[in-house]
Amino acid sequence: MALIVVKDVHFAYDDSKFVLRGVNLEVKLGEVVTLLGPNGSGKTTLLRCIYKVLKPRIGCIYIDGKNILDLTSREIAKVISGVPQEHETTFPYRVIDVVVMGKTPFLDLFSAPSIKDYKVAKNILEKLGKAELAERPYTQISGGERQLVLIARALMQNPRVMLLDEPTKHLDIVNKMKVLSIIKKLAVEKRLAVLMTLHDPNEAIMFSDKIVLVKEGKVICSISSEELTAESLEKVYGMPFRLVKDGNVKTILPVLEYTV
Amino acid sequence: MLSKRNYYLILFSPIPVILVSLGVGRYPLHLMFKSFSLGETASFILFNIRLPRILLCALAGATLSVAGASLQSTLRNPLVSPYILGLSQGAAFGAALAMLLLPYSSYMIPILAFIFGFSAVILACSLARIRGGFSTVTVILAGVIVAAIFTALLSIVKFISDPYRLSGIVFWTMGGFYKASWDYLLLAAPGSVTGLTILFFLRWRLNVLSMGDEEAKLMGVNVYRERLLVLISATLACASVISVSGIVAWVGLIVPHIVRSLVGSDNKYLIPASAAFGASILVLTDDLCRSLFSFEIPISIVTTLVAAPYFIYLLRKVGGEWR
Ligand SMILES: Nc1ncnc2c1ncn2[C@@H]1O[C@H](COP(=O)(O)OP(=O)(O)OP(=O)(O)O)[C@@H](O)[C@H]1O
Ligand SMILES: [Mg+2]
Numbered sequence: 001m002a003l004i005v006v007k008d009v010h011f012a013y014d015d016s017k018f019v020l021r022g023v024n025l026e027v028k029l030g031e032v033v034t035l036l037g038p039n040g041s042g043k044t045t046l047l048r049c050i051y052k053v054l055k056p057r058i059g060c061i062y063i064d065g066k067n068i069l070d071l072t073s074r075e076i077a078k079v080i081s082g083v084p085q086e087h088e089t090t091f092p093y094r095v096i097d098v099v100v101m102g103k104t105p106f107l108d109l110f111s112a113p114s115i116k117d118y119k120v121a122k123n124i125l126e127k128l129g130k131a132e133l134a135e136r137p138y139t140q141i142s143g144g145e146r147q148l149v150l151i152a153r154a155l156m157q158n159p160r161v162m163l164l165d166e167p168t169k170h171l172d173i174v175n176k177m178k179v180l181s182i183i184k185k186l187a188v189e190k191r192l193a194v195l196m197t198l199h200d201p202n203e204a205i206m207f208s209d210k211i212v213l214v215k216e217g218k219v220i221c222s223i224s225s226e227e228l229t230a231e232s233l234e235k236v237y238g239m240p241f242r243l244v245k246d247g248n249v250k251t252i253l254p255v256l257e258y259t260v
Numbered sequence: 261m262l263s264k265r266n267y268y269l270i271l272f273s274p275i276p277v278i279l280v281s282l283g284v285g286r287y288p289l290h291l292m293f294k295s296f297s298l299g300e301t302a303s304f305i306l307f308n309i310r311l312p313r314i315l316l317c318a319l320a321g322a323t324l325s326v327a328g329a330s331l332q333s334t335l336r337n338p339l340v341s342p343y344i345l346g347l348s349q350g351a352a353f354g355a356a357l358a359m360l361l362l363p364y365s366s367y368m369i370p371i372l373a374f375i376f377g378f379s380a381v382i383l384a385c386s387l388a389r390i391r392g393g394f395s396t397v398t399v400i401l402a403g404v405i406v407a408a409i410f411t412a413l414l415s416i417v418k419f420i421s422d423p424y425r426l427s428g429i430v431f432w433t434m435g436g437f438y439k440a441s442w443d444y445l446l447l448a449a450p451g452s453v454t455g456l457t458i459l460f461f462l463r464w465r466l467n468v469l470s471m472g473d474e475e476a477k478l479m480g481v482n483v484y485r486e487r488l489l490v491l492i493s494a495t496l497a498c499a500s501v502i503s504v505s506g507i508v509a510w511v512g513l514i515v516p517h518i519v520r521s522l523v524g525s526d527n528k529y530l531i532p533a534s535a536a537f538g539a540s541i542l543v544l545t546d547d548l549c550r551s552l553f554s555f556e557i558p559i560s561i562v563t564t565l566v567a568a569p570y571f572i573y574l575l576r577k578v579g580g581e582w583r
Contacts, residue, residue: 053474077480084478090336090470091525097467104468105480112464112528137525157479 001065002026003161003193004050009059011042011049011217019045020056021217025195027161032187032194034204034225037214038237043197044085046214047163050195051080063161077105081157083150085165085197092137095130095149096121102156124152128182143170151179155186162186164196168203180207201233201241201252228252266522270533273540274318281314282306284547313440316448317546318539320437320501321511323452325538327494328512329519329530330459333466334490335385337396341513342498345399346406348507350380351499352432353414359428360421366443370451373499380406381491393473435506435560437546444504455497456535462490463531470527509560510567511542517574 006025012018019042027033035043048054050061052068061068063079081102099121103113113121125131128148133141138149147170154162167183168176184207187194198204204211205225213220213236220236230241230252240255287305298306328341342348354376358369387402388394411433418429431439468476469486476483498512515538516530523529542559545566549557 048474051478053477072480073477073482074480077478080478082478084474087475088336088472090472091333091338091520093467093525097526101468101471101479104465107464109465109486110461 002028003064004195005062006046006050007060007062009046009049009056009061011045011054011056013045018057019217020049022059023214023217023219025212025219025222027193027195029160029193030187030191031210032184032196032208033210033212034208035195035197035212035214036199036201036204036236041214042217043214044165045217047082047165047195047197051082051163052076074105077157079159080161080163081154081159082163083147083154083165083167085169087146087150089139089146092139094134095125095136095138095141096134098138098149099125099152099156102153102158105157121152121156124155125149128152129178144172144175147171148175148179159192161193161195164194166197166199168198168200176203183207201228204228205250205252226250263523267529267533270519270522270540271536274536274543277540277543278314278318281543281547282310284551285310286551308442312442312445313437313546314543316440316445316504317437317543319445319448319452320505320508321515321538321540321542322535323456323497323501323538324508324512324542325515325519325534326456326459326531327498329516329527329534330463330466330490330494331512332516333470333527334487335388335394335399336470336472337394337399338517339396339400339513340403341510342494343507343509343512344407345384345403346380346410347377347384347495347498348502348509349407349410349414351377351495351502352507353410353417354499355432355503356414356417356421356429359425360417363425366447370447370500370503373503374451374496376410377499377502378492378495380410381495383409385491432502432506434558435508436549436556436558437505438550438556440504448500448504451500452497455493455495455500458493459490459497460531460535462486462493463527466490466527466531507560508542508563510563510571511538514567514570515541518570 004025004027006023009020009023010018011020023046035046037043045054049056052073063071063076068076096118100113100117103117107113122131122134125134128151130145130148133145133149138146141149147167151167162183164183167179171179180203183194183196186192205228208225210222211225211228212222213232215236221232223232230243233241233252240257242253242255244251244253285305287302324342331340331342331345332338351373354372354374355369357376358372362368384399384402384406387405388399390398414433418426421429465486468479468481469483469490473483516534519530519533519537523533545562546559549559549562
């Protein structure tokens with residue numbers, strides 16, 4: 001059964017222009033779905049609608065069969081966790097203090113995480129291979145390390161759905177592969193539904209079950225990752241691509257029309 | 261946390277500070293004891309003059325510091341404090357207005373101080389809110405505007421009140437504890453203890469609020485409601501104290517910074533440590549004010565002279581980190 005259902009969602013920040021124009025989408029249990037599309041096509045906006053930071057003008061979003069308009073932020077946070085595209089750091093909290101914040105939806109207004117929660121947080125950092133960061137101020141680590149810390153915080157929420165807005169941003173190639181593998185593994189093992197945005201079609205092919213191509217606030221097509229073709233990408237990005245096959249590894253390369 | 265030892269040292273610092281401060285004053289300690297019991301004058305000075313003054317000072321220091329730390333977290337802005345946001349000026353105006361309109365019902369002073377202090381906070385926050393967020397700069401600018409408005413309103417009250425009441429009203433603009441008594445303490449305590457208690461229990465939540473509206477919401481926080489609760493509690497606590505002490509500048513800004521550098525940013529430790537450190541530092545400052553010269557120095561003058569250079573140092577040292 002689909003865990004997230006997006007039905008005919010229209011959204012506009014101001015009345016002049018619709019940023020989302022009738023988006024339909026489904027994410028099932030244990031499935032990794034990637035949104036792929038040009039800058040400004042509305043990917044971040046769609047994710048924000050799903051975690052109810054923005055309210056669609058038209059259309060509905062269902063989580064586990066329930067309309068999100070009937071759920072509180074807390075009820076939503078018990079099911080969905082996420083990492084936004086941009087994070088502005090504030091006070092120099094320790095990394096472990098940031099990770100443990102993922103416990104928030106399960107705590108009352110007047111309580112704090114227990115020692116056990118700090119242990120869980122530490123385990124999650126360990127799984128991501130970043131246990132040594134725990135005591136460091138999170139304002140003084142690299143952008144990629146901070147990205148991992150925010151992913152750890154999202155995992156701390158013990159979610160059934162993860163919304164990740166460019167989870168590989170700032171990461172080096174090894175950490176990109178590592179993080180995406182972990183996400184993929186979690187989706188399979190813990191039966192998580194993952195909806196993320198990426199900018200690299202090859203990462204999308206490697207790690208997602210389904211790819212949703214987005215352009216100007218509309219879903220152009222929703223296909224399995226094997227079905228992604230150079231033509232479909234060209235339609236979305238307005239630029240030619242070439243598909244290279246090496247055994248059963250498929251790579252998509254942009255065709256440069258411009259010469260310097 | 262940076263250091264458990266620092267934390268406990270700070271937490272227990274008010275006890276020795278208060279004990280020592282009881283001995284500070286014009287009337288020397290060694291004259292207080294006739295054989296082994298206190299004389300009548302001495303016990304009056306000790307229990308009816310010094311003790312309430314010291315306790316009020318401690319309460320004010322704790323309140324302003326905790327309010328400062330809480331405001332900094334909820335508005336995710338390290339440069340904010342009750343004074344910079346205009347809360348203090350709003351509360352002082354409310355207190356002066358109560359004094360002008362209802363001179364014989366002193367319990368109205370903290371009530372009006374709260375009403376106008378809260379109006380100032382809400383005004384500053386709504387002026388500063390742009391595109392669903394608070395930017396560091398706009399909050400400060402909005403605070404400057406609101407503080408200016410309420411300072412002007414306070415001047416009007418000064419202008420139209422008679423010379424007798426004027427001295428009382430001038431008091432709120434300068435700040436001081438020389439009027440302290442058990443009555444004053446009783447006037448301030450209910451509001452400030454209530455506000456402090458709420459902020460104390462809410463303190464871990466401040467960490468999450470400081471991650472910004474969108475992320476806090478992602479973690480299930482009802483941002484609007486919880487921020488409002490923080491603002492109300494901080495205003496209640498500050499307005500109650502300001503009703504009896506006047507505006508004491510800078511404490512609420514500087515103390516959280518010093519404490520952050522000693523125990524770390526986690527509000528779970530920052531809030532209690534700020535309360536203790538604020539209490540100690542303000543009691544010590546007041547000791548200086550009443551013993552340095554043959555006359556009393558208004559406490560705000562001292563806090564400003566001490567805190568401003570520290571703040572400049574802070575701005576140079578870590579300003580870049582906070583953009
Ligand atoms: N807060 C906002 N107010 C007004 N318009 C906005 C706002 N945020 C985004 N937009 C507009 O909405 C459109 C979609 O933005 P969105 O951030 O969803 O794109 P995106 O697909 O995530 O792009 P990117 O790949 O660059 O992250 C853009 O045209 C952008 O200018
Ligand atoms: Mg985006």
